[in-house]
Amino acid sequence: MRAVARANTNIALVKYWGKRDTALNLPAVGSLSLTLDGLSTRTTVVFDGKLAADSLLLNGADADERALGRVSKFLDLVRTRAGLIERARVESVNDFPTAAGLASSASAFAALAVAATHAAGLELSDRELSILARRGSGSAARSIFGGFSQMHRGESADGEDSFAEPIVTDWDVRLVIAATMTGRKATLSTDGMRHTAETSPYYDAWVKMSERDLGTARDAITRRDLQALGEVTEASCLSMHASAMAARPAVLYFVGATIEGYRIIQDLRRSGVPAWFTCDAGPHVKALTDAAHAQQVEAALAKLGKTWICRPGPHAEVLE
Amino acid sequence: MRAVARANTNIALVKYWGKRDTALNLPAVGSLSLTLDGLSTRTTVVFDGKLAADSLLLNGADADERALGRVSKFLDLVRTRAGLIERARVESVNDFPTAAGLASSASAFAALAVAATHAAGLELSDRELSILARRGSGSAARSIFGGFSQMHRGESADGEDSFAEPIVTDWDVRLVIAATMTGRKATLSTDGMRHTAETSPYYDAWVKMSERDLGTARDAITRRDLQALGEVTEASCLSMHASAMAARPAVLYFVGATIEGYRIIQDLRRSGVPAWFTCDAGPHVKALTDAAHAQQVEAALAKLGKTWICRPGPHAEVLE
Numbered sequence: 158m159r160a161v162a163r164a165n166t167n168i169a170l171v172k173y174w175g176k177r178d179t180a181l182n183l184p185a186v187g188s189l190s191l192t193l194d195g196l197s198t199r200t201t202v203v204f205d206g207k208l209a210a211d212s213l214l215l216n217g218a219d220a221d222e223r224a225l226g227r228v229s230k231f232l233d234l235v236r237t238r239a240g241l242i243e244r245a246r247v248e249s250v251n252d253f254p255t256a257a258g259l260a261s262s263a264s265a266f267a268a269l270a271v272a273a274t275h276a277a278g279l280e281l282s283d284r285e286l287s288i289l290a291r292r293g294s295g296s297a298a299r300s301i302f303g304g305f306s307q308m309h310r311g312e313s314a315d316g317e318d319s320f321a322e323p324i325v326t327d328w329d330v331r332l333v334i335a336a337t338m339t340g341r342k343a344t345l346s347t348d349g350m351r352h353t354a355e356t357s358p359y360y361d362a363w364v365k366m367s368e369r370d371l372g373t374a375r376d377a378i379t380r381r382d383l384q385a386l387g388e389v390t391e392a393s394c395l396s397m398h399a400s401a402m403a404a405r406p407a408v409l410y411f412v413g414a415t416i417e418g419y420r421i422i423q424d425l426r427r428s429g430v431p432a433w434f435t436c437d438a439g440p441h442v443k444a445l446t447d448a449a450h451a452q453q454v455e456a457a458l459a460k461l462g463k464t465w466i467c468r469p470g471p472h473a474e475v476l477e
Numbered sequence: 478m479r480a481v482a483r484a485n486t487n488i489a490l491v492k493y494w495g496k497r498d499t500a501l502n503l504p505a506v507g508s509l510s511l512t513l514d515g516l517s518t519r520t521t522v523v524f525d526g527k528l529a530a531d532s533l534l535l536n537g538a539d540a541d542e543r544a545l546g547r548v549s550k551f552l553d554l555v556r557t558r559a560g561l562i563e564r565a566r567v568e569s570v571n572d573f574p575t576a577a578g579l580a581s582s583a584s585a586f587a588a589l590a591v592a593a594t595h596a597a598g599l600e601l602s603d604r605e606l607s608i609l610a611r612r613g614s615g616s617a618a619r620s621i622f623g624g625f626s627q628m629h630r631g632e633s634a635d636g637e638d639s640f641a642e643p644i645v646t647d648w649d650v651r652l653v654i655a656a657t658m659t660g661r662k663a664t665l666s667t668d669g670m671r672h673t674a675e676t677s678p679y680y681d682a683w684v685k686m687s688e689r690d691l692g693t694a695r696d697a698i699t700r701r702d703l704q705a706l707g708e709v710t711e712a713s714c715l716s717m718h719a720s721a722m723a724a725r726p727a728v729l730y731f732v733g734a735t736i737e738g739y740r741i742i743q744d745l746r747r748s749g750v751p752a753w754f755t756c757d758a759g760p761h762v763k764a765l766t767d768a769a770h771a772q773q774v775e776a777a778l779a780k781l782g783k784t785w786i787c788r789p790g791p792h793a794e795v796l797e
Binding site for chain 1: 678679681682683685686708711712715716718719720722723725726727729731732733734735736737739740
């Protein structure tokens with residue numbers, strides 16, 4: 158009734174933005190991501206009949222009610238499936254600084270899905286794990302897999318066709334992250350997505366465009382064409398942010414340093430360095446590049462804040 | 478055969494972005510602007526049979542071929558209308574620093590339209606002047622008028638229904654400008670518009686949304702409702718930039734300081750100051766506010782660069 162699992166965070170290259178169903182957490186668009194090495198969450202789950210309630214320790218400290226409630230609801234899915242009534246003790250540790258604002262629900266819910274199902278004695282396929290992880294966080298569905306993976310929007314109302322699948326795991330690209338310094342609290346992505354869907358005049362076109370971008374990115378990965386992948390990565394990111402920026406009132410995740418990072422990456426590219434900008438629902442700057450140029454890209458972005466160079470990360474796994 | 482005229486630049490509150498006809502310079506959307514006091518162009522036109530060619534002196538220096546060609550083509554429209562064959566000597570002086578990147582084709586072509594027609598002996602109505610000025614620059618059509626004016630998209634192929642009209646000239650708002658320091662050369666707005674129309678998935682929605690924003694802004698001005706005008710001003714600006722940012726490849730006019738200015742204005746608003754962000758096809762920050770708060774807004778934006786507080790500006794006029 159105890160298991161430990163680890164999952165890595167991922168960065169969407171073709172962005173996920175918008176839900177077609179909030180209860181089942183079904184995306185309005187497919188997405189495509191790279192799982193990142195070195196940014197992982199390690200989660201221990203113990204189901205124990207003596208516990209009166211679920212508990213959650215995050216990086217050594219008791220989690221707040223909101224986080225505990227979300228995890229408890231997720232554990233209910235596992236308990237229902239396994240026929241368990243035991244409450245659980247959950248301990249989750251990120252191997253990267255939470256303070257840097259890179260804490261990710263993707264690695265958290267992927268690790269929780271793997272650890273909780275294992276502790277509960279369930280043997281799920283990767284696809285089943287991806288569907289389950291999605292219920293915790295849309296992006297977590299992709300963190301079950303290593304390397305490049307694609308999340309399918311799916312069509313069915315029950316969400317059983319909305320899961321991620323691996324595309325390629327052996328293409329050795331790099332993702333450089335620059336965590337811009339800022340105390341600003343971004344709009345939560347769930348809230349930003351809903352507000353965009355409800356008020357942005359560009360939302361329908363965003364959803365339609367995503368379908369095409371997915372195909373382009375998938376083709377580029379299959380051909381190992383970094384330039385083609387980089388171009389659609391940058392375009393998908395800016396289209397996503399543009400759809401939110403046109404919401405009323407606007408949802409804008411950029412800070413000044415985000416745009417400075419974009420300009421730095423543009424300038425690198427003009428000088429012949431293969432690097433493309435992306436950015437999630439927050440201010441941090443990320444650059445897709447290759448192994449030969451990662452250090453040069455990192456050096457150029459270092460003035461924005463703390464930086465990391467990430468290789469493609471591994472599949473989520475059971476550790477104990 | 479000589480005249481001197483002055484026209485002021487204007488800031489679009491509901492943005493102009495996209496052309497329905499490039500030859501006649503017809504906009505795809507209507508727009509709504511505030512003409513600005515203190516930022517004007519003073520232009521002298523002399524038609525002279527002894528001149529072998531048109532000449533153009535800009536702020537005391539010979540203009541480049543491109544600028545001269547554009548002015549000469551504009552003068553041809555006036556010559557055709559007046560039945561003149563004489564070439565002209567044109568001298569144009571901005572009363573604001575060109576180096577600040579605020580040089581405006583709006584004030585330039587409005588002043589040129591008034592000076593050239595007057596020198597040619599034509600007596601045009603304001604509407605005819607607006608239609609003529611539009612041929613030089615879309616935004617110049619609005620600079621014929623003082624205060625708030627609205628540019629009509631028009632429907633006719635000859636452009637005779639595409640002109641600006643005054644809405645209100647006696648509402649004493651303020652526009653604070655912060656010229657962000659940057660050497661970056663922006664994409665020319667004509668090029669940015671064309672690229673957006675051709676490649677942005679959001680362009681159609683932008684055009685449709687503009688129509689609604691125009692009505693909202695016009696209503697707000699009629700009611701002297703600064704909050705309602707401010708909200709649609711900020712929304713129209715961000716929607717315009719979002720439409721361009723989603724073009725492929727992206728057209729992004731922001732620099733880091735632009736977003737910092739946006740954040741400063743947001744923070745001011747949270748503290749109860751009536752101020753709303755806008756920004757043209759360049760990096761500079763502009764804030765719509767009222768007379769009582771203009772200095773506070775200027776002080777907050779001063780860290781971005783040189784600032785100006787502008788009152789509503791006057792109608793274009795013949796000086797000599």
